[in-house]
Amino acid sequence: MALLEIRNLHARVANKEILRGIDITVEEGEVHAIMGPNGSGKTTLAQVLAGRPNYEVLSGQVLFDGKNLLTMKPEDRAREGIFMAFQYPVEIPGVGNAYFLKAAVNAVRKYRGQPELDAMEFLSLIEGKMKLLGLDESYMKRGLNEGFSGGEKKRNEIFQMAVLEPRLAVLDETDSGLDIDALRVVANGVNNMRSKERGMLVITHYSRLLHYIVPDVVHVLAGGRMVKSGGKELAEELEKTGYAGLGIEEGATAPAPTPVGR
């Protein structure tokens, strides 16, 4: 059984059909890259998988570990093991990073019938992972993403992923707004998470990120449809020819999705 099976998925946002038939199968241990120009539906796909309200599925099927994902509440999808690294992580002032993450870890553990972690157990769980992402102790006490730079927010997303150890990680434009050093740290964090049991969907506009996180499969989206799939060499091809090389006009193929959650 595949980890994730997306079959002929159609979805709309604000009465605009953005996804017009997506088929992707991710097996355990695979890293899939989803590329495409702006407005091709990449972020919409991530939001639909995570269950964001107002993203309406019109038809098609999504199975996660054989279970129907589309009828689950967003929090249950997360508890089942789906993690989305947000393109624009929100700030929640007054709620400490560590406090938030501990609540998340324990919500997931409770759902799985595991005992909740106390403060000490939680600390030992996160210590090594903080080092990996270059986060120091002051981070723990600050409000969730409060006053973080773009790079810090992205690092925090990957750190949360490392702590929550999902079955499927969806990285939505994790490379956007990162300088080369931050990109290396983030990619290193992601590569450390690659394993036989875990699948990943890496969504990106540019192939730059894929030099660091080398995918097993590359899909190209345009106008809400899959236009091409292939191995990692497809990303290299795109780098040389651009989307135009595949006959895709940047941004003109589908209406831009309404920005949500900036």
Added chain:
Amino acid sequence: MVNKAKLEQEMANREYKYGFVSDVEEERIPKGLNEDVVRLISQKKGEPEWLLEWRLKAYRHWVTMKEPHWANVTYPPVNYQNIIYYAAPKPKKAVNSLEEIDPEIRTLYGKLGIPLQEQERLAGVAVDAVLDSVSVGTTFKSKLAELGIIFCSFSDAVKEHPDLVRKYLGSVVPYNDNFFAALNSAVFSDGSFAYVPKGVRCPMELSTYFRINAQDTGQFERTLIVADEGAYVSYLEGCTAPIRDENQLHAAVVELVALDDAEVKYSTIQNWYPGDKQGKGGIYNFVTKRGKCLGNRSKISWTQVETGSAITWKYPSCILQGDDSIGEFYSVAVVNNRQQADTGTKMHHIGKNTRSTIISKGISAGEGQNTYRGMVKILKGATGARNYSQCDSLLIGSRCGAHTFPDIQVMEPTAQMEHEATTSKIGDDQLFYCQQRGITPEDATSMIVNGFCKKIFLNLPMEFAVEAQKLISYSLALEGTVG
């Protein structure tokens, strides 16, 4: 799928778990107010002549006054002749010790989680319980007496410590201060009195628990706390009432006095019945609270967590008379459904180098309307006076409101004054982010609200901080368990 609308709906569907009525036999006087009623109350309490005179002066002044309507709240006119001004649990026999209190009353306080038995020593809180208008029992009285601390019902204080009461009663809130204070001065039936002598640090929290039980009654208690030179006392009040369709009036007066180097910390967890979803019933909480930093280097600190009442009209204030004295006001006010709150503080700087801090957090949900009203007045001669005010509002949903009316009057050129204010809304994107990490929208809202209130909770005595946090989640119907 749980969405925001459903969450808001759930929040609006909260219920009030202290809404039961206890079958306690009551002695009540007929409805209405006139000089004879004032005399009757005074007589029932066996009061000295000077106190009756004081009440009558207050009453005669009150009849010349008009109910104030400047607050940002609306409610139908109160018929002051339709209220019972005195209701007391009828003693089955004379009560000599806590063990002899009517079992029905003990059960009532048991349900509320208020221990009236001294064996609850571990709790470390001395409690005075006021039911309707009368104090029904004070715990730890003898232990406190060893330190010279007086903590008793107001009526007992009038009998046993008349000089102290006479010296300080009305010294902070005069009988003619305002409409509701004048009414209280005329008809107050009981309340709590505390006096901490020179240099004594009160070793436990003093606490009063107020409960309105009887129908058609008003509750008019009066609290007076005096901290003598170098003394310290931390005091906490809590309150609940049964669910009734009619509105009930609560017009209390609290006076605090701090002499040289003394400190009084006064915390309130106000959970009067707020009325139902349509705004029917609920308590009108029209309260005058004021502290006077009479001595040099004295300090008065107010912390309030206001979650109940249909209408709140309340401004715990500080008169900073002594040089180097400090006033503080920390407040969380939550309104949901049709609740309206107009609350804030006054900081009156008179002495030199006086300092005050105001931190107010307003949370509005449902169709609730929350108003912060604050006045900072720095008089000429209050050299080096400083004030810092921070006033934040959090909105949940789109039908509620937050309003701010700061009034700043600085007559002293060397004074410093800062005011900061923010308004924020719990966003769909914040809730979704939390959900994507496995946290339900209810828990996420609770987390965000508690983060918003954190600074205030830090000022509450530890055991009550936990209580306050739960109460707020509960007021916003974020907790499923309703008793």
